[in-house]
Structure formats: C-alpha cells, structure tokens
Amino acid sequence: MELIENKQIDEKIYIETLENGMKVIIIPKENTNKKYIVWGTKFGSIDNHFIDPESGEEIKVPDGVAHYLEHKMFEQENGVDSLYKLQALGLDANAYTTNDHTAYLFTGTENFYEGLDELMDYVQHPYFTDENVEKERGIIGQEIQRYDDEPVWSLYINSMKCLYKNNPITIDPAGTIETISHITKETLYSCYNTFYHPTNMTMCIAGDFKSEEIIEEIKKRLLKHDKEGEIKRFYPPYEEDINEKYKEKKMNVNMPIFMIGYRDFMKDMNKVKKDLAVKIIFNSIIGKCSKTYKSLYDEGLIMSELDCDFEFSDQYSHALFSGESKEPKKVYDIIINALQNEKITTEDFERSKKRIYGEIVTQYEDVEEVGRMFLSDSIRGINSLEYINEINKITLDEIKDIQNKMFKLDKSILSVVD
Amino acid sequence: MFINKTVTNKYKTNELAIFLTLPLRKETITKNALLPKVLSRGTKNLKDQVEISKKLENMYGTNLNCGIDKAGDYCILKFYIQCIGNKYVLNNENLAQDGIDLLLDIVFNPLVENDKFDDKIVEQEKENLLQIIQSKKDNKEKYAFNRCIEEMFKNEPYGLYKFGTEEDLANINSKDLYEYYKEMLKQCRIDIFVYGMDAENIQVPKELESLGNIDIVNDNQQSSTNNSNSNGEPQLVRESADVTQGKLIIGLNVPNNDKFAATMYNIVLGGGANSKLFQNVREKQGLAYSAGSMYVRRKDAIFIRTGIELQNFEKTLEVIKEQLEAIRNGNITEDEINAGRELIIASLRMIQESQEDIISFNFDQELFGEKLKINEYIEKLQKVTKDDIIETAKNVKINTIYYLEN
Structure with a gap:
C-alpha cells in the first residue's frame, strides 16, 4: 500500500x-x-x-x-x-x-x-x-x-x-x-x-x-x-479549432445568463498546473479585486463574481467563465479583451495563490467533498494532493505563458440563454 | 448579544456567524433584504468592494456570505464568514479573530457620510435586488414552490417573498435606509455563533456586547388561513408559463400539537425513497422523476413537490390524495415507519458533521425557545408511534393545490 x-x-x-x-x-x-x-x-x-x-x-x-x-x-x-x-x-x-x-x-x-x-x-x-x-x-x-x-x-x-x-x-x-x-x-x-x-x-x-x-x-x-x-x-478525431463562436437560446428568463469558453490546445502540459493557472488568471484579471470586475459592476453589467471552471479529460479541455448580465455581448467583449491584454502583477499573483491555497485546505474539511474529488481526479489520472504541491511551486512566468497561449480572442466562444 | 462559542477539532475551518432577528413584516421586508447587500459593500475601515475583496483574498480566500431568510414569522439578516484554521496559515496570522473583526466591522461600522449610506452603493444594490425580484420566475421549480407558499399564506407575513417587492424597493433611498438601519439595530435580537478549532479565544469588543440582548416576542405567529372554498374544497391555483414539465406543489396544514409526530408523518409521506409519494408517484406509476415532501415546522405546513408530464395533472393529484388517505386509514407498515425514522435520525446526526448546519439548528432551537440538543430531538422522534402518526394524519388538510403548466 x-x-x-x-x-x-x-x-x-x-x-x-x-x-x-x-x-x-x-x-x-x-x-x-x-x-x-x-x-x-x-x-x-x-x-x-x-x-x-x-x-x-x-x-x-x-x-x-x-x-x-x-x-x-x-x-x-x-x-x-x-x-x-x-x-x-x-x-x-x-x-x-x-x-x-x-x-x-x-x-x-x-x-x-x-x-x-x-x-x-x-x-x-x-x-x-x-x-x-x-x-x-x-x-x-x-x-x-x-x-x-x-x-x-x-x-x-x-x-x-x-x-x-x-x-x-x-x-x-x-x-x-x-x-x-x-x-x-x-x-x-x-x-x-x-x-x-x-x-x-x-x-x-x-x-x-x-x-x-x-x-x-x-x-x-x-x-x-x-x-x-x-x-x-473510439472517439472522433481531435478537433484543431472551435466549432462556432456564438449560440443563443430563448427561454424567457428575466436576466440573461452567459458562458464564455476557451479551448485549451496545450496538449502536453501538466493538467494540474493548467487548472491552477486558469484560476489564478481568472482571479487576477476578472476576479472581484480586479479593475475589470469593478468597472463591469459599476456599470451595472454584472452583479456578482463570475464562476470559473476548468474542465478536462483526455478527450476535452476548456476553461469556462459564466454569470448573469443584461448585456452578455458587452461583457464578453470586455472580458476577452482583458484576458488577452491585461498583465498580472506580482501582488495579484501572490493574493490569488493565497485564495486558492485556502480553498484547497477547505476542500479537505468534508469527507464527501474529499472522496468525490479524489475519485474524479483519479479517473483522469491525477492524485488530488498534487494541487497543493503545485500551488507552492507555480511561478508567475508560467502563468503568463499559459495566459498568452490560452486566452486568444479568436479561440473564445459565447453561449447565451435569454 | 447572545454569543455562542463551540471549540471542535473536527473541521479545517472556523465558521463565524452573526444573525439579526426581526419580526417579519410587509413594511420592512424589502429594506431588510437590501441591508446586507449595502453593508457588505464597504465599512469605515474598508471603503469599497475592492478593499473588502482584497482583504478576504489575503485572508486565504475567506468566504463572506450575507443574506436574508424567513423562519416562521421572523425575518433574519445573516452574515457568515468561513476561514481556514490558524494552524494552516502561512504567516502566523490570527485568522479567526481577523474574521470576527471583519464581520463586526461590516455589520456595525458601515460606510456612512452625511448621515446616510453612500448613494451610489445604495442605487447599485437596489438595481441588483430588483433583478433578483424580477428573476423570481427563472427557476420554475423554485418559482412554483414560492407561489404555493404565497397563495397558502396570502395576507400573512409568511406569504411574503423574502426579497421584498419592486414597489417598496423603488421608494427606498440612502437616507431612509440608514435611518432604518439605526432603528433596526435597537430593536433586533443579535446572535453570534463561533464554531471551530480557534473558537475559544475569539473576542468581541465589550461595547458591542450590550447590543441586541432582546428576546423578540412575536405575538402574531399565525398559521395559514383556511383557504378552502364554499364547498370545503381546497383552493386550486393554476398558472401558465413556458415549461415542458408541469410543476405540481401541494400545501398541507398540519396540526401543531405534536411536532415530532408531524415530522414522522412527513417522512413517511414524502421523505426519501421509501416514502409513500416516492413509491407510488414515481416508482409504481412512473409519473414523476422527483416526488417528495418537506415539513415547515415553524409554520405547521407540509409542501408536496413533484415535476410531472403536462397531461398527468389529474392523475398525479389523485395518486397523491390516495396516499394521504392511506396514512389516515392506518395503511402504513412498520417497515415504512422504521425506514423513515432511520432516515430522519441519520439526517439529524449528520447536522453535527457540518458547522453551518449545527449553527442553524442551534440558532433555531434558541430562537423558538425549544432549546433541544440533537440527541434530545432524536429521543423524541424515537418515541413517536404509529398511532401518533395516524392521529396527525387525521388532522392534515390540503390547503392549496398549485399547478404550473404550459
């Protein structure tokens, strides 16, 4: 054992x-x-x-x-x-x-x-x-x-x-x-x-x-x-590009909801590192402490922090940011621009790492959450404890590199339900 | 204020909570819903949202949650902080004390200028609350449930939507809201709960401790009115919306003389997979994916909730009525009772495994003066007999049938 x-x-x-x-x-x-x-x-x-x-x-x-x-x-x-x-x-x-x-x-x-x-x-x-x-x-x-x-x-x-x-x-x-x-x-x-x-x-x-x-x-x-x-x-062949930039579905909701997505084409990079990098980039550039968040909030375009998710297996890998807004397209334009162009400072980086460290510690509190995390990570060939090791090791240069490779304007999509 | 501290090494975090309790009233509910949103936007020490957010992230992603809830005929403003235990911090911070200080700062030390809240913040938060009120209908299951409560308790405090109304919201300004806030602090009951490994040494400043030592007596604890029509039939409300699945919600009046028997009645009726509703509506008839019931103990009401195929309204209603009748006629097996009892006792034991749940349980017990511990509560449930359940069943009445269809 x-x-x-x-x-x-x-x-x-x-x-x-x-x-x-x-x-x-x-x-x-x-x-x-x-x-x-x-x-x-x-x-x-x-x-x-x-x-x-x-x-x-x-x-x-x-x-x-x-x-x-x-x-x-x-x-x-x-x-x-x-x-x-x-x-x-x-x-x-x-x-x-x-x-x-x-x-x-x-x-x-x-x-x-x-x-x-x-x-x-x-x-x-x-x-x-x-x-x-x-x-x-x-x-x-x-x-x-x-x-x-x-x-x-x-x-x-x-x-x-x-x-x-x-x-x-x-x-x-x-x-x-x-x-x-x-x-x-x-x-x-x-x-x-x-x-x-x-x-x-x-x-x-x-x-x-x-x-x-x-x-x-x-x-x-x-x-x-x-x-x-x-x-x-058997799975269909690897797709080298995104399929469609935009989809909209009418469901008569009062407040439209939106999801911004990016494919991850960095096939050979450590998945745990990518997952943490996506969270740090999200937190630094569109998280609650960022100037982008503040201006979106002040203009009444969003009401709360977006949800950030990095989903992956051997067959797919993508980052998703979702929330509610009266004007999803406007929010989308602002966010994809920020993700491509804003620079992450050392202060952002250190603060984001502290937040993620605290969130990882908290995940170990509840047996259900821990058990489920170890199972879903294990199915994808990951031992969940790697996250805590990786958050100690990851550098700002690595984050910047991932930001440049992943958050490209033309590789993003928008889905809206309104 | 009533301060409760529990030291335990069961968790990796400390959970801190402040509850402000007020009577539930039409005139104040919208202001109450708006207040936590405004208060969490800035304090005299942390002047804007960015400062608060940076503080929280530097506290290892400490979670701050504020909100509003109804409990019986009370309205409760809730403020929570969850932070990792001091043994896990990297620079020797006293995070638990920082957490309580921040929570107190938010509730008692708001950003005020010229005797009013910040205009811009109030306007933004009014807009956000307006969106929440207007989005009521977006989640159809929740909407149907809220509408059934509204119809069953119309003209009574409990029928109020906890986020208030658009009309009342439009009339609030930063000056009135601040006046109301000061008044409210004099009249509310204040409870503080601290739960976790560092609970022992957490300090609350002396000058705050004298606030909120009030036992709110709510003399208007009402149960729902009789909504039946002249033929003695329960009220039926049908409403249309853009749904592919019908949402059928049924509100029942339950006798208030034995709440433990009512708990057992509810679990036999619609708690879990061994219940009458799950077995008959879902398993035998295949009418629904979800079929169950919940007991609102503080209002002596049970709500049956199902999602069904649109054409099956009459049939499902009939099957549900048969289940109520079956229990009334004593048509329940020992297996059903025992399975239900195991389930409810297990879920009570589980409350002790979650800081947030045990805080809610203890607070509810304090507020309504029952003062039972989990074990005592379990003992009471163990004593409920089949006859007690049948006795309860005999006095259960359908109050409102609400159906959201296409």
Whole structure:
C-alpha cells in the first residue's frame, strides 16, 4: 500500500491496487463521525463506441446509456431496490453519471458495514429484464425534460456545441427521449460487462478508518475476477479549432445568463498546473479585486463574481467563465479583451495563490467533498494532493505563458440563454 | 448579544456567524433584504468592494456570505464568514479573530457620510435586488414552490417573498435606509455563533456586547388561513408559463400539537425513497422523476413537490390524495415507519458533521425557545408511534393545490 502525506495541510492518503486491478484510495479522517464511500467506473456519456475486451466485438451504443445503466443498477433480482435498503439503514445513498465516469455512493454516521454489504452487492449484481428496463424509460424521460427546463443546463450544452463539433462532450449525459428509446437490456448488459470490471474501477473511502482493516473488508466483498485487458475506446478525431463562436437560446428568463469558453490546445502540459493557472488568471484579471470586475459592476453589467471552471479529460479541455448580465455581448467583449491584454502583477499573483491555497485546505474539511474529488481526479489520472504541491511551486512566468497561449480572442466562444 | 462559542477539532475551518432577528413584516421586508447587500459593500475601515475583496483574498480566500431568510414569522439578516484554521496559515496570522473583526466591522461600522449610506452603493444594490425580484420566475421549480407558499399564506407575513417587492424597493433611498438601519439595530435580537478549532479565544469588543440582548416576542405567529372554498374544497391555483414539465406543489396544514409526530408523518409521506409519494408517484406509476415532501415546522405546513408530464395533472393529484388517505386509514407498515425514522435520525446526526448546519439548528432551537440538543430531538422522534402518526394524519388538510403548466 502506498502512503502519500502532506504535512502542510495535515492530510495523508493510502492507495492500493488490488490483484484484480481495482484501485482503492483511503483518506483517513480521525475526528469525524461521518463516513463516505464512492465507487466509480471509468464509463461516462462520452464512451459510446468501444471494443469489448472479452469478446473482441466492436460496439456502438445509444446516447444516454451510461446514465440509464446507473438507474437500473439499483434493482435487485429479489425485487428489492438497493437505494431503499440503504436509506432504510439511515444512509444517504446516491449515484451519478458524468461525461467520463459513473459512481455509486453513500454517506452516513452509522451502519457503514451494512451499507458496504449492500453497495458492493448491488454494483456487482446487475439484474435487467425487458420489463424493468421498459419501466425506467418514463422516469428517465421526466428527468430529461426537467433538464430541458433548466436554463443553466442549456447554457452549458450550447457552450460545448460551440467549442466542439463532434466531440461526445456535446451529448447530454442523460441522452434524449429518442436515443433512450433504443436502449434494451442487451445494451445494458454489454456495457456492464465491459466497463464494470474491477480493473476499470476505483473506490474512494473517507472517514475514521484504519487503512489495513478497510482494505480487508473490501476484499472480502469482492467477487473473483481476473485482471481485464485494456478497453479500446473510439472517439472522433481531435478537433484543431472551435466549432462556432456564438449560440443563443430563448427561454424567457428575466436576466440573461452567459458562458464564455476557451479551448485549451496545450496538449502536453501538466493538467494540474493548467487548472491552477486558469484560476489564478481568472482571479487576477476578472476576479472581484480586479479593475475589470469593478468597472463591469459599476456599470451595472454584472452583479456578482463570475464562476470559473476548468474542465478536462483526455478527450476535452476548456476553461469556462459564466454569470448573469443584461448585456452578455458587452461583457464578453470586455472580458476577452482583458484576458488577452491585461498583465498580472506580482501582488495579484501572490493574493490569488493565497485564495486558492485556502480553498484547497477547505476542500479537505468534508469527507464527501474529499472522496468525490479524489475519485474524479483519479479517473483522469491525477492524485488530488498534487494541487497543493503545485500551488507552492507555480511561478508567475508560467502563468503568463499559459495566459498568452490560452486566452486568444479568436479561440473564445459565447453561449447565451435569454 | 447572545454569543455562542463551540471549540471542535473536527473541521479545517472556523465558521463565524452573526444573525439579526426581526419580526417579519410587509413594511420592512424589502429594506431588510437590501441591508446586507449595502453593508457588505464597504465599512469605515474598508471603503469599497475592492478593499473588502482584497482583504478576504489575503485572508486565504475567506468566504463572506450575507443574506436574508424567513423562519416562521421572523425575518433574519445573516452574515457568515468561513476561514481556514490558524494552524494552516502561512504567516502566523490570527485568522479567526481577523474574521470576527471583519464581520463586526461590516455589520456595525458601515460606510456612512452625511448621515446616510453612500448613494451610489445604495442605487447599485437596489438595481441588483430588483433583478433578483424580477428573476423570481427563472427557476420554475423554485418559482412554483414560492407561489404555493404565497397563495397558502396570502395576507400573512409568511406569504411574503423574502426579497421584498419592486414597489417598496423603488421608494427606498440612502437616507431612509440608514435611518432604518439605526432603528433596526435597537430593536433586533443579535446572535453570534463561533464554531471551530480557534473558537475559544475569539473576542468581541465589550461595547458591542450590550447590543441586541432582546428576546423578540412575536405575538402574531399565525398559521395559514383556511383557504378552502364554499364547498370545503381546497383552493386550486393554476398558472401558465413556458415549461415542458408541469410543476405540481401541494400545501398541507398540519396540526401543531405534536411536532415530532408531524415530522414522522412527513417522512413517511414524502421523505426519501421509501416514502409513500416516492413509491407510488414515481416508482409504481412512473409519473414523476422527483416526488417528495418537506415539513415547515415553524409554520405547521407540509409542501408536496413533484415535476410531472403536462397531461398527468389529474392523475398525479389523485395518486397523491390516495396516499394521504392511506396514512389516515392506518395503511402504513412498520417497515415504512422504521425506514423513515432511520432516515430522519441519520439526517439529524449528520447536522453535527457540518458547522453551518449545527449553527442553524442551534440558532433555531434558541430562537423558538425549544432549546433541544440533537440527541434530545432524536429521543423524541424515537418515541413517536404509529398511532401518533395516524392521529396527525387525521388532522392534515390540503390547503392549496398549485399547478404550473404550459
């Protein structure tokens, strides 16, 4: 078992790769009663074309299948729904599907091992029938329609459609009413057999645990599997440019919302460094202390600090800045100009680093947040503690270099919902 | 002021909060909503937003949050700071004390010139609040929920929208608002909560401590009026908007004689996946993705919330009414009760794992004079029997059915 420690923020983690290839990450938290576990598979909405390593067969699946599968995992052969069983144990259980992974989790203060029994049982025992797959279609249809009424969701999907043409990140993870109509129990089993193999899965556990003990408890509950070969996944070719500069959707909102996006074309640079650099650049140039923010605020063009996000996987990488404004196009012009032309001072740099350092420390407070962070980073090949090391190391020259390469006027997009 | 300090090494941060409590009134709600926004824009020491923001970033990205809330018939102005613990700072700062000093500076030492707030700040924040009021309808689920509350508690304080009204906002100027602020400080109750590893040594200046030692007696704690029409049918409100999914919200009056039984009733009805609503509306009938209920303990009300296909209004309403009837007839299993009890007890235990949640819980207990600790609260829930739940169910009445459709 590998131990990684960070004395500065007083955290340590244990990482173990089991014989069957499954990775387990343990984040011990001695002083809390709350326990959290999340078990994820590297199978998200972008994985719709692949070769099954066992049969060697090439498979294409309808959009929304990872999410559909997530819904159906809870149903057991004996008619029991594991979600109800976990809740009846007083555990807050859930599951979610993102672009690049699907995860099953629960949190609670009592009954952890009873919950572990249930979690590891249902995730390892799929039970799909024509009837139970059919019944779910209506519920997922309602979930899709609920998202359709969400302005923020439309804003995001349209940003993706501006940044990319054929990249699967432009697909709604839940699919559409039409695509999910093609999903059958056979589709679900074939995806399950390919992606829910321990070799493709990672488990993160945070709470008051002894690492050796919890590893043994997990091993006891795992079904026997040999290590699986690598899953060959097919994605559309890398796109060298953005797709569309602007998209607008009418949803009759009182206050328009907007998202500004930039593709990141720096393929070989350390992702953690880029992530921190984007946050420092954002904070220095359009954050609350900047002169750009002040003038936007004073002119009544924005009401609060924008949200800043840097999203990436092996298939996509982009920075997103979003907010509300009466005049999104005006805000866009001012911001893209500032990002390209404003110089970051040493004072901005040092202050931004302090803010980000504090935010990282705060993330380690809650077991849920820590567990989820380690899982999603691990899926992308990152150990979350790298962020704290990198924030100590990063230099202003590196930031300036990233600013010059990434924030170019002609590589930016704007999505608006009004 | 009432100062509560809790020392714990459970967290990496300290959480600091100041609450100003006032009666909820139509005449003052808009001013109350505007005040935290104006106060957080500048103090005599930090004269503008940039100075405040720089201060916060240099305090390792300390979070400052201000806002307004309704609790029963009270209106609460809330000011929070969350900062990392002193053991994690890099230059030996006493961040926890700096945090409380900043919070006190914002609440009690505002930027004032010529006996009024800064005109420009007040105008900007009025504009921002106006946008919030006008954007009420942008999130359809929240909107439908707020509209149901408004209809169920019309002409009563609790029916007020917490951000106030456009008309009242238009009439506020920087001078009146400052006058109101001074008056308000004399009349409100003030609570300070400090929670975290450095709580012990945090000091509040003596001259401030004498403020806000008031127990507000709210003699007009009202429950909602009977909104049924002459046939005894509950009021039905249907409204159109640009939605692809119908939002059905149902407001229930719940008896106030046993709030723990009402809590259990609510959890059996619509709390979590084992509840009647989730099982029947979602799982058996597939009518909705979300189906559940929430209990507003301080107003003796339960709100059922669902999102459904547009044509399923009548059918869903019927299924919901069947569930209310089922509980009333004692048609509940021990499994349902136990699963509900586990869920609510687990969520109460979870409150102790979040600084913000435990502060809210303790404050609510203080304010309404219940003074229960989490464990005592759990004990009370453990004593609720099936008969208690049925007794509550018999006295539950549908007050308002609100439907937002296309």
